[in-house]
Amino acid sequence: MLPPRNPDERLKARGTDTRPDGRFEPHQRVRESDDWDIPEDQHLLRTEVSFERPRSIITRNTSPDISFDRSINPYRGCEHGCIYCYARPTHAYLGLSPGLDFETRITAKPEAALLLARELARPGYRPAPIAMGTNTDPYQPVESRLAIMPGILRVLSDWNHPATLVTRGHTVLRDLDLWAELAAKGMAAVGVSITTLDAGLARAMEPRAPAPQTRLRMIRGLSAAGVPVRVMVAPVIPVLTEPEIEAILTAAREAGATTASMIPLRLPLEVAPLFRNWLERHRPGMAAHVMNRVQAMRGGRDNDPRFGHRFWGSGIEADLARQRFRLARRRLGYQDSGVPLDCSRFGPPPRAGDQLSLF
Template identity: 60%
Template structure:
């Protein structure tokens, strides 16, 4: 069934002064909170050879706190830490893109190229965990932007956060697609021995060419399978995130994704159909038109079939699962595959009883 899509899917043209290399978005539409829009139109004097390569910029934020809280029934945690804003991986479908609008920036190229680091995040986390009355529960790391995006190699904030959580014996839910996580297998293995960590690895497709277009600066599918393999060998419980599954584009590979992840050592699996909140919908539609013009309409209508004829449904529960016949069939395929492969729906609960504030340097230890 074909659906009439109500969203305006047109974007301003790409800035001719920029050369793009391995970027998901091609334009920088104004944020939804901005009163004015600025559009750069080619005037015939913009020469391709004069265009400058658009590079990543990192600025610094110094917040007063680093733990964010939520009451969403859609996620299995109530607190999270994100050491970075924006994500250089450039995944065109990323649901976190609209968060750049709160900074007066675009969900398009700004989200991929104008990043923000929080260098004091580890110290802030230690301070918040040390507060009298703090009650431990799993902290999610990597919920909005990837903690192992490329700039982590220079900033090391994620490693700093892991060290704090290890020092406090605090449970952690870590989600990533970044190969940088392999650097920190020592800390993660130590946490795993104390039943303090679950690692979720996002695996969207096994098609290398599609992955380069869909997630231009993220590791390849084979590298992500290697992450699962090496983490599993280190004794770290791994869950594969087949998310997002894009109807009409990646859904046919669902069983293959789960099979390869299980062979690599994943113990559990989760599947989430694509959702396109706010500015993400026109960005994704533009990406489809550029990379898969002959399939664009089919894919958009397949997505809408999951969302009651719209490209997005923000309601709790349904936004993570979709609804309708197509959504039910995909969920059934996922369930059958997980049962066949012995992939659990969830990993065993993490230990909250070990939590303790470590003694400060020079502080006298308790005798009893």
């Protein structure tokens, strides 16, 4: 059971209203009344940003069902506050709550570009596309102020290093020239996540993420600049957003997306109770139906973490959703896969006084 909402906090545009303890915490905190009838001063819960200076910025993975082996995450936590976000449990590693802490206590890595240049310069480094936005969104609201991404993109362009991005943050258009520069060299691809075209539902589920129409404008802007764009229909939530699969694919195709993918709803660890709590608050009449359908796609559980199953689901429900998606993708003329990114030109940027190559 999740702890009750803190009555002293006034929430504005937050995905959850509770702060459950992380799974590694040895103790649980429980609010108890002191029996005084004096009301406490209520305060608006604001986002706090702290800074981290890690020793490296490229994260490696060996997961058999992930298409990339390295990624960069300039931020921990995400102010978008998407209630279903599979990254919420990572805040437990910081001793923070995957609930409200995840969307209000953000950690930024301001020296990311410097660290990246240092790692790319190591003698043993071998290039492969670096994925960004795979955990938390690098273009979440705080990026408009901290501007960590332009430095990262400039380093990647200088070194002719390919990169991919998954985002729903409109600040990506601020860096359109940098993404277009990489794309012109065959070294960039961007995925824009669209969960629903219903602005009201999006505002409730993803309170600080751009509205669906804004994300379609992002696709138009990126596509017009020559950046290959994938629309990511993710997550597909049974009952709530599943009926929109075809409509989302149609709108994104008209906006310029050339490839498409989908992922059924994932509810790992602390995300499941948070999502159930959200359903009871925002869609109480549909809560049981939604969760029954989710479990039908996840082997009778809220989540199936097995490699090869977590991104696809299993059973008739998942198979039918995938079939609908594939038929709509083919009918709308989407490409089956994106163009491979070019790693052949990777190398250190020229320095003043360097002899130019004859070829």
